Amino acid sequence: MKELKHLNKYFKKYWLKLLMGVLITIIARVFSLIMPSYVSKSIQAIEKFVANSISISEAKELLFGYILIIIGAALLSGLFTFLMRQTIINVSRYIEYDLKNEVFDHYQILNLSFYKKNRIGDLMNRISEDINQVRMYAGPAIMYGINTLTMFVCIIPLMFIKAPTLASYTLIPLPILSVLIYQISKIIHKRSTKVQEYLSTLSTFAQESFSGVAVIKAYSLEPKINSEINTLANQGKDTSMDLAKVNAWFFPLMILLIGISNIFVIYIGGKQYINGEITSIGIIAEFILYVNMLTWPVAIVGWLTSIIQRAEASQKRINEFLKVQPDIRNEVAEITPIVGDIEFKNVSFTYDDTNITALDNVSFNIKAGQTVAILGKTGAGKSTILDLVARLYDASSGEVLIDGIPAQKLNLDNLRSAIGAVPQDAFLFSDTIENNIRFGNEDATFDEIVSVAKKAVVHKNIEGFSKKYDTILGERGITLSGGQKQRVSIARALLKNPNIYLFDDCLSAVDTETEEEILNNLKQVSHSKTTLIVSHRVSSAKNADKIIVLENGRIIQEGTHEELNNIDGYYKELYLNQLSEKE
Structure with missing residues (x-):
């Protein structure tokens, strides 16, 4: 992620809003964690009623209270999730705005020779498509990354506190997932770079074709241009499909591993309940909810990896131009009036x-x-x-x-x-x-x-x-x-x-x-x-x-x-x- 260090100055600029967004994200996830434990308590209340430990009126009172808590927690979690998007995603738009201005300002000070060596379509793609990829890192990636980290930090300790053995079996697939993500990420990085380079080529070709449409028509070059764009489109399709094929592995693998975790919960938890190691079926239900709450954060790890790799590839292309220093510079700060000799x-x-x-x-x-x-x-x-x-x-x-x-x-x-x-x-x-x-x-x-x-x-x-x-x-x-x-x-x-x-x-x-x-x-x-x-x-x-x-x-x-x-x-x-x- 060394190329993305360029964005650190913008993160410092908006650190207060980002900090607020992180805190709101944590609060939103904490409220969402209330539901599983109260679902477990609701099942335990029913078990007590079945065992004649409490009366039906007491069971109803407990269930009604638990349901109100679950609904209230869900509403508060939804409210803070909305505020989370309003802070972190807005910051990503501010960074996108600043980065586009930085690139455009840099374009303006570069020499004429720079524009002779580089195509307009490529310049346009870097200030539009590439910066959009970087924005995804500066906003959604941070938001979902904090969200995922919070879920892991909160849920995993809770699982070990309530049932250590069951938690150990449930989390076995996660290390395997980490290794797979690391290997696939390296492939994504290479293929993302190729996709961005292709988009620049396509933008350049389209820009030149539209600008020179009068010449194309005058020389009846439409068939030739159509043939060339068809070739480019097929190349783009192949390049994008290569990336899509790798990305397609993420969600099936994660769903598979999460499914295995669910099987472990039901099988191991069932055995422990039969053996008396777990006192309530509510614990098993709670763990199933925890595992399914981890499904999206675990799945999002792959998506985040893809976003970061794309952003890294795009920022590298942007940095290549930002590192180009103009030969013609304004070395004089004071005003120098011009007469005309x-x-x-x-x-x-x-x-x-x-x-x-x-x-x-x-x-x-x-x-x-x-x-x-x-x-x-x-x-x-x-x-x-x-x-x-x-x-x-x-x-x-x-x-x-x-x-x-x-x-x-x-x-x-x-x-x-x-x-x-x-x-x-x-x-x-x-x-x-x-x-x-x-x-x-x-x-x-x-x-x-x-x-x-x-x-x-x-x-x-x-x-x-x-x-x-x-x-x-x-x-x-x-x-x-x-x-x-x-x-x-x-x-x-x-x-x-x-x-x-x-x-x-x-x-x-x-x-x-x-x-x-x-x-x-x-x-x-x-x-x-x-x-x-x-x-x-x-x-x-x-x-x-x-x-x-x-x-x-x-x-x-x-x-x-x-x-x-x-x-x-x-x-x-x-x-x-x-x-x-x-x-």
């Missing part, structure tokens, strides 16, 4: 997952308030520059300076709060258009949202929808066209009103007329703001204060539109080609 000093960067060198000894300087365009072929390293400015990655070598300070020595929250980024592949949430734009500034008014939408030249499109700004977008904004998604993302960045704008080829899906209108609006809005524009179009770059041209991770040209257009090179060739295409 950006400088790259001999910066090189290589992606860990692909080992591709995106930047090779790149150096340039951007003054606060300047607009700089970055051009180059696909894979030249343009987007990597923006990622390094936002400190989504740290340079492999060299320095990225913001306001003359290395990016690592700035407060990470302050740095990113000062940046408004618009990626090429615009990401929108499954929410209203208004809320997607408001994501840039939660305190913005509706008028401000409309204003930035107009500047992003998307207001008319939104007004054309039946619900306008209240239109609910599909997953990843599938309701909108590519150009509309880009413009909504631009509006979101404008609403943030940051000191640094990062536009990553965010006009690639709009026509040239709309692009020109947006660029004119951006020029007004980004006045006095540092702006980096990555583009494949000269039209997006020609009005910039500086243009940087990259090739294979190196700067091959740098200057203004006029300067670069007056010399032969990549920029002039690109400008002439795009000019002729436009004509």
Whole structure:
């Protein structure tokens, strides 16, 4: 159970409620133990009446009193059992809530490279299915474990006090049960891990299939996908059946062993009664009730073992991710205001997952308030520059300076709060258009949202929808066209009103007329703001204060539109080609 030690901090947090739950559990079980002894006393009262030791009125009075005690004890036991669930099970929900938040918070601080190496379906499964398995350990397992322990601690001594020999024979099957549980538990642990791994695979496959349903339909891949899901389903069935087959041994074995205990009670107890070693048949009835009261606690031992093994396997998977430490950390606690000066000093960067060198000894300087365009072929390293400015990655070598300070020595929250980024592949949430734009500034008014939408030249499109700004977008904004998604993302960045704008080829899906209108609006809005524009179009770059041209991770040209257009090179060739295409 070493992996489950991670939950100890939560048990300490809710120790008072857990302690109350344990005490209530013990009280509930103590009240339930009253019934067997009073059933025995009731049988003894009848025996005394039969033997003419007491009158019928005295027998009735005794039986009536015993019945009232049995009913009262049962009601009190039921009440405390209800309170037991209200305390311990509620604590398990609190722990589930805290653990999900811990995992989600950790997910958010991990690097982009982590998400490139791990599938979304697997991440989702660990925060949902795995944590649910852990919750079963933090609640039901504790509750039933205390319940079982209390029953053993209370019932077994009572049995030995009342009839030692009979108790010894009755409890013979329990050690055998313990050995069987230990052996089966090891098998359950291994098979539980396989089941959880399969669920992650299934979640990943389903998530990717649903996200890529348009491609699946376009290429008529439905038969292939159905075949693959069928294969996965059969694998899952086999894996789950392997676990179920082991679990299926628990209850039959326990019922068998409890049945053997009942036989011992009747046979040994009967012999002792005949021999006069037991004075009343009520003792035998009491023992049968004790044995049957032990049936569920003994049976639950196997179920508890299964829960704990599943929780151990799930917590191990959760801990694997919680132990992953982000390379990008906020090492600065104090506030560091951002003005907007950006400088790259001999910066090189290589992606860990692909080992591709995106930047090779790149150096340039951007003054606060300047607009700089970055051009180059696909894979030249343009987007990597923006990622390094936002400190989504740290340079492999060299320095990225913001306001003359290395990016690592700035407060990470302050740095990113000062940046408004618009990626090429615009990401929108499954929410209203208004809320997607408001994501840039939660305190913005509706008028401000409309204003930035107009500047992003998307207001008319939104007004054309039946619900306008209240239109609910599909997953990843599938309701909108590519150009509309880009413009909504631009509006979101404008609403943030940051000191640094990062536009990553965010006009690639709009026509040239709309692009020109947006660029004119951006020029007004980004006045006095540092702006980096990555583009494949000269039209997006020609009005910039500086243009940087990259090739294979190196700067091959740098200057203004006029300067670069007056010399032969990549920029002039690109400008002439795009000019002729436009004509």
